[in-house]
Amino acid sequence: MNSTSMLEQMTYEQRYLIHQAMADLDPQYDETAQLLVYSSGRHNVRESSHYLIGLLIRNAPGDVARACDIIERIIDNQYDLPDEIYHGTFKRAPQEPNPPCGSLPWKSFAPGFAYFLDTTLAQISAELSQGNKELERRFQAAVDHVLPTVWTTYDPNWREFIACDFAAVLAYFEELLPAELVRRMEASMVLAVRGSIDRRRSDAIPMNTNIELMHIFICDFYGHRLNNPAWIEHAHEEAQRFYESFVEFKSFAEFNSTTYYSVDLMALGLWRACGKSESIRAIGREVELGLWENIALFYNAEMANLSGPFTRGYEMEMTEHSMLGVIFFLVLGRGYEHLVVPNVESASDPLLALVGFQVPEHVKPYLLQHQGDRQVEKQFRELCERSKPGENTPLCTATAWIERDVMIGGMAGSLNTSGQLHPATLYWKTEAGKLYTMRLLRREPGGRWGAHYRGITYNAKAEKDQLSVQVQFDTPRELELFFEISGEQLDSAEITDSFWRLPGLNLEVEANAPSPVIVQRDGGLEIVYPYQPAAGTIGQMSFILKRVQT
Template sequence: MKPMSEEQQFLLAQSMSMMDAIYDERAAMLWNEEDGDRESHSTRASAHYAVGLLMRGGPGDRERACEVLHRVMDMQFDDPEEIYYGTFRTSPEAKVPPKGHFPWKSFGPGFSYYLTSTLERIADKLSGELAAVAGRDKVQSAFESAAASILPPVWASYDPNWREFIACAFAIILEHFESYLPEAVVSRMDLAMERAVIGSVERRLSDAIPMNTNIELMHLFICDYFGHRLHRAEWIAHADSFAEQFRKSFSEFGTFAEFNSSTYYGVDLTVLGFIRNYGQSSEVRRMGSEVESGLWDNIGLFYHAGLENLCGPYSRGYEMEMTAHSSLGVFLYLALGESCKHLTGVNCETSHDPLIALAGVNVPSHIVSALRSFGGERLVRKQYRELCERDDPQANSHLCTATAWLGEHLMIGAMWGSRNTSGQLHPATMHWQSEDGERYSMRMVRRETGGQWSKHMRGIVTNAEAENDKLSIQVEFTTDKLIELVFEISGSAPFAAEITGRRWRLPGLTLHVTAEAPQPIVDAAGDRLEIIYTYLPASENEQMRFVLERVLASESAP
């Protein structure tokens, strides 16, 4: 391994300090860093910890890494007939998914969509018919529980993506540290990787569970890397063919389905760095080089150096701030140095930092200035083809248009054309900074009453457009569920706001609001404010429309 730069050393030291503190010696695994009560461990983070231990190479680190690697491999599913073959339990505390009831290899491509949608319709019908007897929620929960005991529900009983994540970590370990490891560990790792890649290829070819972009890139990398390592010509040919498909798809608009997401861009850049450094095939490296450069072009368009954030809209995302649930700030630090060190604060992605330090960064020279300083007001328009992972595989990729307006202290993001059911889609967003330097954000989300915004939900379509100081939104409802449409406003500290029907006075921003919608309910709690519009099923109003326009200081008087 080459000598590390000051930035790489900092990332390794910071992440290892975090991971050392949550290491459970008895389990030889990390506690789940998102689990404050330490009730479960994290298989993926433990694999990342093994990478960091070997990079640090201190007293006892190699021995601990071997213990961790063995424990991670204990978590692998090894029945080749199951849909989860080769992936890993997310933690030793996770339930083992049911087996022996699901001959998934005998079904055609895309069967997962039809199975899932059929179960959803049965649950809806059953809960509706028995609602008066037992309560709709209880009936639906009982049905879902019964189905999950027979058919292994993806994401609930297993995570297919752990194949690719852990395989990437293992590839890096074998590339740099094979000679430091006992032969028994290396042999067991190679066997685990054979299972993982077989399962990953079967998943891809069957389209049983669609792959989002970051998983597609990891899939390409591990097929290429382990195909050459384990002398599997069919994996090498698969990687080359799929790399060319991916490259052509990306070149249509210079974008991919995982569009404008600070969370997943961090993973994408990590894997593209692996391909740049460790890719074996010229076809795979060619694809990686073109996509990595194009991804930085997209980041340069949507990144606001003054607000230190990626402007919306987001095809997938958890948080509005780039420093939360994201590694993108880590890449900016590697690219720009000390001036961006504050963007590397510890978050739930920090266990990836040893891998990122090895992947490095390769920002095109023409993008660097856009990352260093705000280049002036601009309106951005960009198209991409989305992936609706829970839709009909014959019609799950729609052409979407993102618009973003970036001003000196305000930026607005909007999405038109998406039909994605995922709650991670953020089709209407704002970020701004007040005169005292505090930063705020707003996003529009939807949820069932009493539910969570992040869940998949059918029957709600949002189209939005951004202009100079203006955000226009229209929402269509075709669902029989009680829905709350929520404008969620967050700040860096508790704040006061004045919300009326036509004007929202927020710290640092006043908006004139035109709303074709029911009267809202305003709910404030600490540093978060919700403006809630409720959709009532079977009502005559199946649409809501909003226009939010910034009121300039000279116009802000009542």
């Protein structure tokens, strides 16, 4: 497709996104490195891959040449080491060192071996360090020096993200590219798809929903393009397996996640716009419909947010660390520009504008205005990517109470070790229109809440005016369990053991827990409950937060 006039032919919403994204990304381009660069001086390979789509859509003087340069540099940063677990993926930045090589014959191990390796190394670390954090750190550094440690020394998901970008480039803009560059892209995609399939079959690194959807797409797309029947067959098998898991509860493992729902919708948009197999596209249409229905179930148009709980979350605002606000703008149109907030995911906006989205008519009213107060309950099977194979898809129940100015969320049944799990959430809006949020998190003292910890589980339930939470600790680690409350003019003096007086909301608190420490921070406060492990015991805390009128 010739894109000379593509931008002019796009809708207002598509053009708005392209212009805003490129205004943000153009200044980040490093002419010397031919990649995007951040203020830290670190270049970003994946975001550069997203950026080149915007260049090809705009097709202003010099844009195609710049896009071609970026493609060359991206491929220069791909790993071509067939025996390594990171074969076919890409460096996150040219500056990062190569992962260790030759120390992990991973293809000779049984599926799921990574769990047993991870837990064994954790046990060795605990035995060696005896609680000494510096020894723990040094042991982990030694492991990372010898073994390729996923997420630390490499990111396997860059295969799928960049392969999707390249697929869009080849589907829409191939005629703008030199033939030799197209051949180099195809050779690169052979490495990426082979590496992705090897990962999937080995289950060495389980795929979360968004990666699984992209994996199916790239196997189908490149299987047809490169005439590889085995890849096509694999795509069909994986699509059917995904569909069968979806229809059990019509829900995703990455449940109610604003960050990953937006990637899911992007991937399903690629299935619809660029997919090669009609049977896979048909599955995609049904799954996309079900995803929109899930979004509508937990969405509150008055607050422009999903209610929670979240299996994987970074921020409480839908427009932060997420493309979901952008997608809502594309489907709702003029008047919803406020949902387009530049964030760490904004480099993907050109691809979102390109593939477009289809919202079922019966869902759209929920996106436009509050459809009445409601109690929501939905089951799903989560993926605990660091849990024992065969025992890593527990059944969970998400509950929510949603009214115009208050949303409460709770999750029960999760065994997720990730700090991205938000099992208990609360949103409210004051009469003056100020939005406040609360979420339950955990961390080691002085640590960060996003880390993985085994041995802490939650059971939470949301009801009208009430959030109940039970927390169980089976870990030798000292931890801090804390409610993080965000918003303006929060006063720690208004927090007691049994009553939290907050702007626009008062909560009676029944807590079976130590007395909390109140920490005032910029933009909010934390109500921190320390957990001190006792040898041979399982600790518990419980909370009932009741909304009261005063």
